[in-house]
Amino acid sequence: MDIDAVVLSNDRLSPEYNVVVIAAQEIATQSRPGQFVMVKCGLDSEPLLRRPFSIFEVLRHDNGDVTGISLLNKSVGIVTRTLFTLEPGQHLRCLGPLGQPFSVVTPPGEAWMVAGGVGLAPFLTLAEALRARGTTTTLFYGGRASSDLYYLDRFERLGVHLFLTTEDGSRGEPGFVTVPLARQLEAAPAAQPVTVYACGPTGMMRAVAALAHEHRRASEVSLEQIMGCGLGGCYSCVVPVRSNDGSSHYIRSCLDGPVFAGDQIVWNELV
Amino acid sequence: MMPGVDLAIQFGPLRLSNPLVAASGCFGYGLEYTDVVDLSTLGGVAVKGLFLDEREGHPPQRIVETPSGMLNAIGLQGIGVRRFIDDKLPSLRAHGATVIVNICGSTVDEYAELARILSDAEGVAALELNISCPNIKEGGITFGCDLGGTHDVVAAVRRATRLPIIPKLTPNVTDVASFARAAEEAGADGVSLVNTFLAMAIDVETRRPKLSNVVGGLSGPAIRPIAVRMVHQCRRAVKIPIMGMGGIATADDLLEFMIAGADAVQVGTASFVDPFIWPKLLSGLTSYLERHGHASAGDIVGSIDLTA
Numbered sequence: 001m002d003i004d005a006v007v008l009s010n011d012r013l014s015p016e017y018n019v020v021v022i023a024a025q026e027i028a029t030q031s032r033p034g035q036f037v038m039v040k041c042g043l044d045s046e047p048l049l050r051r052p053f054s055i056f057e058v059l060r061h062d063n064g065d066v067t068g069i070s071l072l073n074k075s076v077g078i079v080t081r082t083l084f085t086l087e088p089g090q091h092l093r094c095l096g097p098l099g100q101p102f103s104v105v106t107p108p109g110e111a112w113m114v115a116g117g118v119g120l121a122p123f124l125t126l127a128e129a130l131r132a133r134g135t136t137t138t139l140f141y142g143g144r145a146s147s148d149l150y151y152l153d154r155f156e157r158l159g160v161h162l163f164l165t166t167e168d169g170s171r172g173e174p175g176f177v178t179v180p181l182a183r184q185l186e187a188a189p190a191a192q193p194v195t196v197y198a199c200g201p202t203g204m205m206r207a208v209a210a211l212a213h214e215h216r217r218a219s220e221v222s223l224e225q226i227m228g229c230g231l232g233g234c235y236s237c238v239v240p241v242r243s244n245d246g247s248s249h250y251i252r253s254c255l256d257g258p259v260f261a262g263d264q265i266v267w268n269e270l271v
Numbered sequence: 272m273m274p275g276v277d278l279a280i281q282f283g284p285l286r287l288s289n290p291l292v293a294a295s296g297c298f299g300y301g302l303e304y305t306d307v308v309d310l311s312t313l314g315g316v317a318v319k320g321l322f323l324d325e326r327e328g329h330p331p332q333r334i335v336e337t338p339s340g341m342l343n344a345i346g347l348q349g350i351g352v353r354r355f356i357d358d359k360l361p362s363l364r365a366h367g368a369t370v371i372v373n374i375c376g377s378t379v380d381e382y383a384e385l386a387r388i389l390s391d392a393e394g395v396a397a398l399e400l401n402i403s404c405p406n407i408k409e410g411g412i413t414f415g416c417d418l419g420g421t422h423d424v425v426a427a428v429r430r431a432t433r434l435p436i437i438p439k440l441t442p443n444v445t446d447v448a449s450f451a452r453a454a455e456e457a458g459a460d461g462v463s464l465v466n467t468f469l470a471m472a473i474d475v476e477t478r479r480p481k482l483s484n485v486v487g488g489l490s491g492p493a494i495r496p497i498a499v500r501m502v503h504q505c506r507r508a509v510k511i512p513i514m515g516m517g518g519i520a521t522a523d524d525l526l527e528f529m530i531a532g533a534d535a536v537q538v539g540t541a542s543f544v545d546p547f548i549w550p551k552l553l554s555g556l557t558s559y560l561e562r563h564g565h566a567s568a569g570d571i572v573g574s575i576d577l578t579a
Binding site: 002040045046047048049050078093095225226228229231232233234235236237238249250255269271 | 296297298299303304307319328329330331332333334335336338339340341345348415483490491520540541544545546547577
């Protein structure tokens with residue numbers, strides 16, 4: 001469905017990152033962790049196309065009624081800059097929920113989520129779904145600096161174990177998020193079932209998928225491909241995946257993703 | 272639908288329930304959109320261009336947004352004509368779609384072969400001949416940019432099928448009307464225009480082309496005035512009906528095309544932006560016809576007033 005959603009709030013977390021809350025109740029009610037929406041700012045042909053965003057939060061009143069969704073945004077381009085400057089009362093067009101969700105593992109399986117930067121976006125709803133099932137959940141979360149790490153208290157309140165890294169060492173462990181992930185994968189008993197989830201820069205997701213594969217763990221990655229329509233019409237968001245004969249073929253991220261099994265993707269062909 | 276206004280269009284031998292057709296390459300195989308729009312309410316669905324065989328298309332990046340438009344270089348990724356007939360066509364029929372199959376070949380014989388295969392399939396309303404895709408090396412636009420090539424493809428398909436045939440013309444020529452004439456002389460039942468404009472965009476930081484294919488086709492509102500002009504020129508050059516397209520996003524836009532001489536119109540890029548655009552366009556067309564006292568959508572086709 002396509003909703004003309006009013007902006008309820010815009011929390012600017014930093015000069016780059018913000019969280020926009022929009023009153024898209026119908027989308028919120030139907031959405032599952034890992035799904036996305038196609039957003040258009042304004043009705044003009046400038047900018048023309050919608051952009052895909054993960055559903056960051058499903059928001060509720062104290063009485064449990066769903067009030068809307070939020071989007072975690074990083075201001076980098078023409079649409080994300082507009083999203084950054086939105087004020088309450090303005091409107092967005094919001095099409096969704098779209099795409100294939102994450103699988104939500106149940107105990108005794110454990111969930112290890114690996115996020116880089118704005119790749120945190122799909123993991124708050126996933127963490128809620130996991131914790132609602134009583135699944136032990138860990139978040140490996142990396143950024144350039146401590147100021148890139150957000151919503152830690154929310155994950156902590158859900159009972160999610162945190163491993164934080166920053167490239168400049170200003171918070172958590174210095175270096176890439178894959179370092180503590182590799183260490184924990186090494187340490188985890190083979191009998192303990194673990195599913196690894198990843199969202200972030202392509203290089204990070206590729207490294208996470210390789211680590212998971214190396215340790216015989218299932219992985220699911222949420223890709224961020226350039227999308228024209230979000231509905232399967234334009235064929236712009238394709239991802240190379242393995243064919244049965246060992247070659248690769250393209251499938252559409254909007255319909256078959258954005259969540260893929262890490263082993264399914266032909267990473268050296270992914271653009 | 273408002274009573275009293277007839278939206279149906281006679282497009283040569285092809286009867287369309289209204290002038291709105293989903294543009295090829297912008298609507299998948301139609302079935303992707305059945306949750307969004309009742310396909311039977313569209314005048315037609317022009318499905319994604321088909322070759323004889325499956326094609327992988329170009330590597331991403333396949334699209335880039337430009338001012339009031341977009342470039343694409345998808346490279347005609349597709350499932351091939353046989354899988355289309357087996358996997359898609361029966362369901363399209365079940366949804367009541369008027370199916371216009373867009374076909375593309377590397378040789379004249381391939382176009383004719385595709386036409387023969389599709390003539391035997393049930394549920395094909397017409398063939399749109401893609402002689403205008405700017406994104407592939409072989410076939411396609413090679414024919415569309417050469418008057419003899421256009422004539423040869425259309426004539427060969429004419430001999431191969433009794434289905435209505437609609438060559439899709441490229442705007443990447445100096446005189447598009449001469450190509451419409453070549454198509455008409457070779458036996459086309461109508462023409463559709465315009466395909467996209469060959470274009471490119473460069474990332475100035477990396478100095479690399481933004482599209483993996485280097486060049487791509489420009490569509491969207493940015494091209495609309497040029498497309499309207501080309502439809503106007505073709506209307507004055509040929510008698511066969513015209514499907515006009517190029518950046519249609521509102522009812523006023525499609526009215527421009529019809530007044531310029533388009534019997535029907537196709538909408539592509541705008542349905543990416545608003546997949547629910549179809550009933551809005553139809554109601555805008557209906558209210559215009561009522562407001563101007565027309566009983567039929569056909570009344571306004573080519574109704575441009577050129578008096579001084």
